[in-house]
Structure formats: structure tokens, C-alpha cells
Amino acid sequence: MTVIQHSRKLTYSIQKYGISYLFISVPLLSLIVFLFIPMIVSLWWSLNDYSGLTAAKFVGLNNYIKLLTDDKIFAKSLLNTTLFVLLGMSIGPTLGLLTAMMLNQKVRFSSLFRTAYYLPVMTSLVVVSTIWLMLYNRNGLFNVVLQEFGLPKVGWLSNPDIALISIVFASVWQGFGFETVVFLAALQSIPRELYEAAMMDGAGAWAQFRYITLPALRPVILFVYIIGIIGSYQVFDQIFVMSSGGPVYSTSTIVYYLFDKFMDLRLGYASAIAYILFAILVIFSYLQMRISRERA
Amino acid sequence: MNIHPKSFGFTFKRTGLYTLLIVSSLLMIIPFYWSVSTSLKLEQNVFSNPPQWIPNPVTLENYIHVLTRIPFPRYFANSLIVAVITTLGHVFFDTLAAYAFAKLKFPFRDQIFFFMLLALMVPFQVNLIPLYKIMATLHWTDTYLALIVPNLTSIFGIFLMRQFMLTIPNELLDAARMDGCTEFGVFRKVALPLALPGIATLIIFTFMGSWNDFLWPRIVTNSEKLFTLPVGLAQLQMKNTSNVAQIMAGTVLTALPMIIVFLFMQRQFIEGMTAGALKE
Numbered sequence: 043m044t045v046i047q048h049s050r051k052l053t054y055s056i057q058k059y060g061i062s063y064l065f066i067s068v069p070l071l072s073l074i075v076f077l078f079i080p081m082i083v084s085l086w087w088s089l090n091d092y093s094g095l096t097a098a099k100f101v102g103l104n105n106y107i108k109l110l111t112d113d114k115i116f117a118k119s120l121l122n123t124t125l126f127v128l129l130g131m132s133i134g135p136t137l138g139l140l141t142a143m144m145l146n147q148k149v150r151f152s153s154l155f156r157t158a159y160y161l162p163v164m165t166s167l168v169v170v171s172t173i174w175l176m177l178y179n180r181n182g183l184f185n186v187v188l189q190e191f192g193l194p195k196v197g198w199l200s201n202p203d204i205a206l207i208s209i210v211f212a213s214v215w216q217g218f219g220f221e222t223v224v225f226l227a228a229l230q231s232i233p234r235e236l237y238e239a240a241m242m243d244g245a246g247a248w249a250q251f252r253y254i255t256l257p258a259l260r261p262v263i264l265f266v267y268i269i270g271i272i273g274s275y276q277v278f279d280q281i282f283v284m285s286s287g288g289p290v291y292s293t294s295t296i297v298y299y300l301f302d303k304f305m306d307l308r309l310g311y312a313s314a315i316a317y318i319l320f321a322i323l324v325i326f327s328y329l330q331m332r333i334s335r336e337r338a
Numbered sequence: 339m340n341i342h343p344k345s346f347g348f349t350f351k352r353t354g355l356y357t358l359l360i361v362s363s364l365l366m367i368i369p370f371y372w373s374v375s376t377s378l379k380l381e382q383n384v385f386s387n388p389p390q391w392i393p394n395p396v397t398l399e400n401y402i403h404v405l406t407r408i409p410f411p412r413y414f415a416n417s418l419i420v421a422v423i424t425t426l427g428h429v430f431f432d433t434l435a436a437y438a439f440a441k442l443k444f445p446f447r448d449q450i451f452f453f454m455l456l457a458l459m460v461p462f463q464v465n466l467i468p469l470y471k472i473m474a475t476l477h478w479t480d481t482y483l484a485l486i487v488p489n490l491t492s493i494f495g496i497f498l499m500r501q502f503m504l505t506i507p508n509e510l511l512d513a514a515r516m517d518g519c520t521e522f523g524v525f526r527k528v529a530l531p532l533a534l535p536g537i538a539t540l541i542i543f544t545f546m547g548s549w550n551d552f553l554w555p556r557i558v559t560n561s562e563k564l565f566t567l568p569v570g571l572a573q574l575q576m577k578n579t580s581n582v583a584q585i586m587a588g589t590v591l592t593a594l595p596m597i598i599v600f601l602f603m604q605r606q607f608i609e610g611m612t613a614g615a616l617k618e
Contacts, residue, residue, distance in 0.1 A: 059445065061521045065438035068431045069491040070450065076488045077457055080465035080472065087468070094471065144359055157604065158363035161370065164600050164607065166550035168568035169593045172575050173373045176582055181385035183372060189387075215366070227612040276461055279552045283572055297463055301553075309467055316464045327459040 088313035095307065105314035116315070118291050119299040122206055126295060127274040129210045130217075135266050137214065138221025139259075145222070146229045156226070159219035167216065171283035174212040175199070178284070199285055202292035209280050209293055221266050228262040229255070261333070268330040272323055370593075377401065377586035384582045400587035404574075408584075409562055410591055413570035420485045420555075420566060421548040427490035428544040429537055435491070436499030436533075437525050441511060451500075454493045462553070470557055484558040485566070489548065495540050502536030503529060539610035542603065549596055567592040 088105055092098035109116045141159055145152045162170055177183045178198035185195040198208040236254050245253070278297040281287055287294035287302065294302075296319050303312035376384055377400050379393040404410045438444070439451050469488060470479070478484040506529055514524045530537075552568045559565055565573065571592045575585050600607055 062438045062442040062444035062447070065442070065521075065525075066435040066450065069435045069454075069493070069496055072431075072488070072491045073454060073457055073493065076469060076472075077460060077465050080468035081460060083468035083471075084464055141362065144355060147355060149355065149359060153604075155359050155363050156608075157601075158366040160608070161366060161597065161600070164546055164550075164596055165593050166552070166568050166596070168550075168552050168572050169589050170369075172571060172585060172589050173369050175575070176376065176586065177369060177372065179385065179582075181387070183389060186387060186389050215369075219366075223608050224612050227608075272461075276463065279568075282552075282556075283575060297553075300463055304467055304470075304557075309471075312467055316461075316466070320461055320464050323461050324459060 084313045084316060087310045088317050090310040092310035092313075093307045094309045098310065101310070105311050106318070109311070109314055109318060115291050115294060116299060119287075119294040119296050122291075122293060123275060123277065123295040125206060126210055126213075126277055127271055129207065130214055130274050131267060131270055133210070134214045134218045134270060135221050135263070137218040138266070139225050139263075141218070141222040142225035142229055143255075145226050156223065159222045161219070162216045163219040163223075165216070167279035168283055170216045171212065171280045174208075174215075175284050178208055178212075200289060202289045205285055205289060205293045209284055212284070213274075213277070213280055217270075221270075224262060224266060225259065228259055232258045264333050265330070268326055268333070272326050272330075275319065275322060275326075373586045373589050376583055377590050379583050381581060381583045400583045401591070403584055404587045404591065408570075408574060408588070409565075410567075410570065410588060412563060413565050413567045414591070414595075416482075416485075416564060417549055417566040417568075419482065421545050423486050424489050424548045425541055425544045427486075428492060428495045428540060431491040432495035432540060433499045433503075433530065433533060433537065434525060435496045436503050437529050439496065440500045440503035441506070441508070441529065442521070454496065458493045458497070466553070466557070473558055479558050480560050480564050482564070485555055485564070489554075492544070495544065498540060498543070499533060499536050502533045506532050538603075538606045542607055542610045545599075546596065 087098065089100060089102060090098040091101050091104075141155075145156055149155070179185075180195060180197070180200070182198075184198060188195060196204065199205050232255065236258075237250055240250050240254060276297050277295050278301065281293055281295050281298045282301070285293040287298050296315060300312050300315040300319070303309075303315060375391065375393055378396050378398070379390060380395065380397055380399075383390050383393065439447060473479045473484040473488075476483075478487070510528055510532075511524050514528045515521075519527060550568065551566070552572070555566045555569045556572070559569060562570070562573075571585075571588050574588050578584060
């Protein structure tokens, strides 16, 4: 092919496809500049001792090695985050499914109840955490109720054994309405005839749930868990507002620790934390992709 | 209760069901109620025992303080400016790109789209620190630019809108092209109006995400003039730990706009939230 032909072909291509590339240009550019390049920079920094003020010093995998073998606070944060995910994920979706099944019983005012469950979901986490911080106060509503029953006050956020659980509680309260709404929509899409046929065959409530509802909900349940796990691993706002990671690191999480190191200008170290989080999430994202491909 | 053997079980179940629904809904509402009620109390009555369910006396002092002594109106304006511009950006750029990915053919289209989907996996924390550095280098930190420009488009938005665009029949687009419409004209006059339900979802998602965002605005703003509502509220919370009534006034002011929008657009909200889960 001659040069002229080549350039003609190029001009033709630009005319033909230029508009398409123009249409995707801003998101693509934004992706490259604000995500792709920072990602690579972050990976490079994670291999350096870097404060952002002085020149970076290459240290190889030292940051990772230190984080994974020698940093007790990071180990604690990793453990706390995993506990947060496990606890939250064992309560939230179950609560969501239970409330969705209640709302699916042809109840009156069901949209009103749904609104109640859903209200915190669209409220900012900072707002929700601020409210719960007040409820958890030493003299707050929860302790007043406990005292009504003659029980001692609880240091909801000041007792290191309880603080994380308290934050899980507030987070579940904030988020399970999402699961309610998703499960309710899925429940409503199950054909009634299935249940009618099952009842004809003499299937009880449990058998109906076990052999109709649960299999029909399977994909949605998986979706809810994976989205929930990915989101929960990134927990930050609640920690920032309610406990600042304390007392004695009992509520420090991966992202909170990362933020802390960022504020200390240990940018290389913080970047390594980000990549460890990334590695954890990639596993779950991969699962999600496989599942959605299965469904498609 | 009239015990009728046949209907007893049913009535019993229904009563139990409604009791559970009402109790659980109350548990959802009480924290909100409590924050509103506290915001109307005098500070010395906030933790009074027994608790004041109805403030006595009712005072607007906390709101006046938060609105005049603390720049909450400014935070509100910042949140609104950022959320509105971000949302407009998404509606335009995401939809346009989604149209190209769904309805136009060009080399590497599917590869680029796949590349974008892969990027969806990257948690924000990974690019957070270099992104901050980029903003600092451009002298964009502590300006609206840092709050807005990196968030003008989103892969999720493109993905969502592409799903809607795929349902538009190609014949309609071809007919418009025959009539001499430019490709942008086809997008604006045919595809955009047909994708409106999707755009409603996109607007809700984006606006809510922007309004409630915390980590990025927290990191990228230093001066009160640029704080958005969540950042301002967290700041108030840290500085004035002892003024709970005032903090609650700030909380109510932060939450209220979103709650009002939600109550008016509940159907779209819920459809939007479930769209991702069920239609994928």
C-alpha cells in the first residue's frame, strides 16, 4: 500500500469514525487522566518511600513486606475490616430479605413501610453517623433505655470490645433498606403460579421458601452479597465520624488507616495499603463478573 | 379477641406481621425523629433524664446559630453547585458516550468498553492520593475545579445508559440519518428523548452520590468557603463536640434536601436502585 493510499484511508477513517471517538472522548480522557495514570503512579509510589515533599526513594517491596508482616496496626485494621464485613453481611442481607418478604405479603401501606426502611439509604453516611454518635453517647438514648430496664450503661463507642459492633449496627441500620428494595423487586417478579402449583401439591410455607423463593432469588442474593462485601471493605465515613479508629485502634479499618498514613504524608506506604485493598476487592469483583456473565 | 378456630391462625399471623412492620419502621424513624427533636432543644436538655421526647421549650436558636455563625448556607450552596454541575456533566457526557458504545460502530469499540468496565473494579482509594497530587500540581485544591472536574463522567453512568440505549430500535436512528440529521442531531433528537427514563435514574444516582460524597471533598478542600455539607457537618461535629443540639441542627439541614427530593421522586429512586441489581 502506498503512502498516499494509506493517508487517504486514514482521512476516510477520521471522517467516518471521528465523531464516535469525539463522543467518547471526554469520559475516555477522564478515565486515563484521573484513573489510569494515577493508578500507575500509585503503584510506583507503593514501591517507594515517598512523602510528597522530598524526592521518592525506591525501596522495592519493603512497604508491602512491612505492612503484611511487621505492622500491628495494619493487621488490626485488616482484621477489623474483615470482622466489619462478616458481621455486617451476616445481618444486613438477612434483614433485607426478611423485611422484603414481610412487605411482599400484600400488606397495607406497604410503600410507607418501604420508605421507612429506605430513608437512611439515601441519607449521607456522615449524617447517619452523627445521629448515631448522639444515640451512643454515654447519656444518650440507648443508655437511657437500658437504665429504664435497670441495666447498666454501656460504653457503646468507648469500650474497645464493643465499639466495632456498635459501628456495624449503625451501618446495617443505614444500609439494609437497599437490600429490602432489591429483594422486594425480585420477589415480585416470581410468578404467582409457581406458589399456587406448589400449594396444590401440598407444599408448606417452608418448602415454598426453600424450593421456589430461594432458588429464584439466588442471582440477586449473590449480587447483593458481592456488592455489599466490596462496599463494606471500603468502610470509612462511619469510622471517621464515630470513632476516628479508636479506642486503641479497635475500629481502625483499611481505608481509615490509609487516610491516616496519607495525613502523615507517608504517601508510599498509603499507596501500598491501597493496593492491598485493591487485591482483596479484585477477588470479589472477579466473582461478580463471573456471576453476571452466568446470568447474561 | 374473638377466637374463631379457622381465622385465628390467620388473624394471629397478620397481627404479628403488622406488629413487626410497625416496630421495625419505628426503629428506622426514631433516630431521625430524635435528631430533629434534639435540634429544637436547649443544650442543657439534650441528655436530660428522663429524655424529652418533645422539646420543652422548643427553640430555633440552634438553627439560627448554624445558619448565621457557621457558614452552613455556604456549605449548602457548595453542595448544590457541585451536585448540579456534576449531574449535568454525567447526563451529557455519559449519555453521549453510551450512545456511541451502543449504537455506533468504530474500531476498538468493544475493547475500549471492556477496558472501561475493568476500570470499574478499581476502588477509588487506589487513585486517590496521586489524584490529590495532580490537583495540587494544577493548583486546583481548595477550588470548585477539584470537586467537580474529576467527577464529570462515570463508567457506571455510561454502563447504565448503554443498557437503555441498546433498547432503542436502529430503524428510528436510521430514519433520522436519512432525513439528513448529523450524528449529534440523531443523538439529541432521537436517542436522548427515548433514553429519558434512564436519564432520570442517572440523575438520581449522580446527584445523590455527589450530595453524600465525603472522602474526596474532605481531602481536597481546606477552607470553609469550599466545604460541602457532609464535610462541614463533620467539621462542626469535631470542633463542637459539646454542642449536640447545634450539631443536630446541622444534621437536619444536611439531610433534609435529599429527603425531600426522595419523597417526591420515590418511584424513580427505587427503580433506579433496583435497575442495577435486576437488569444487569
